[in-house]
Amino acid sequence: MPEKTVLITGSTSGIGLTIARAFAREGYNLIFNGLEPDGEQIAAAVARDHGIDHVFDAANMLNPQDLRTMIRRAEERFGTIDVLINNAGIQHVSPVETFPEEKWDAIIGINLTAAFHLTKAIWPAMKQQQFGRIINIASAHGLVASEYKSAYVAAKHGLIGFTKTVALEGAPHGITANAICPGYVKTPLVEKQIADQARTHQIPEQEVVEKVILTKQAIKDFIPAESIAALCLFLASDGAATLTGAALPIDGGWLAQ
Template identity: 60%
Template sequence: MMNRVALITGSTSGIGLGIAKHFAKEGYDIMFHGLENNGGEIAQSVAKEYNVKTSFSNANMLEAEAIENLVKQTIETFGGLHILINNAGIQFVSPIEEFPNTKYENIIAINMNAAFYASKAAWSQMKSQNFGRIINISSVHGLRASEYKTAYVAAKHGVIGMTKVMALEGANHNITCNAICPGYVKTPLVEGQIKDQAKAHDMSEEEVVEKVMLRKQAVKEFVPLKAIADMALLLAKDSSTTITGTSFALDGGWSAQ
């Protein structure tokens, strides 16, 4: 039996890279995707470390055709596509009256529309093999709102709605679709935000983490990458056929309030 193939968008850094490494460790072949200049090197190093097949694409997530070609390239390279993890995302924070239209449009395009285009492109392959696992990386902001994040909150809520529809349409074809909704994860992106917030609030970095970032969480810890990767691995299993249309909050209790 061929190795299972996972396409993970935004997988050359942060959450996506953490998930990709965990899947590779479990024997999945991985199509990496991202904007990093060294994306190809990252893919090769993972292939060597875990003895799996990998490839890399820097497809533009703003363009439907590029996303369709990414899925096509994955299938042509590996001979199939079993797991699609829609992880690519961007963020911008601003009061609504100052929110630039182009920032809004790009966040909606990359965080939400790209998940639609990739899932649509993968659908016929998943149907033909009677197996598919679509995992959308939403956010706790797909369940709750925060100020100054109009586009991000709208996109992440939209992804959860999309997840439910795809779960219903995929049910008769062994295609499941679920959303993972992380709280704060200590990625390079978040580490940069900590430094910026410390300057803006005239606080220490420790105070920013406690009083700004994790203020709404019951558990005052960043969500471990491994927890997100473990959840994704569970959802990707053959035995997870009846787990579909659901959003899993990995948020330290943030959304329990």
């Protein structure tokens, strides 16, 4: 396989780290990103384990200049970025009438607006090389809604709409754009949701998992992060050259209802 490079936001923890490990196993150069204090060490360990080249960038998803600088530095280092995976995300659970406005702004900024800035910054090089894969980690909540998640649902619906637009604009230039829509994956973000929902509903956390979190999934189990990573690898491959503009559920049958 020719040497290729992937940039994954939020890739030093959770789903993003699992995706990074999958691409490392396939020999991709990696641009890691994350705000974990030991993010640089996490990235170096993955690179060392798989013998790949990498850089780590702690760009803040809420700072557009940080994002543009991350793309520029990555292109200076590797020449081209073949795959962009917009994975970084945050969540907050609250009724709309008490939803903190600063949380709304942060969720829209990190989950949606950052994907726009990164796509815009990477677009000229992908267009020039007539190849690019943009993969946006959306959510089942990009296709359906749940109570108390107004900002997250709005951001993920917006991300899917953005994905479709980018797919249309990229089609003449060998650039595909797709969104992956997972159900619940047991990440630190979801574990926090479980705790938040327990407080909101005033029930034990295990009851939240059974009666709130997984109630809409036909398969009553968390989605493996490895399954999301495998789908990312397929979308990045030549075999997915004509798959674009899709919102692909991997949700345990949630959306079959």
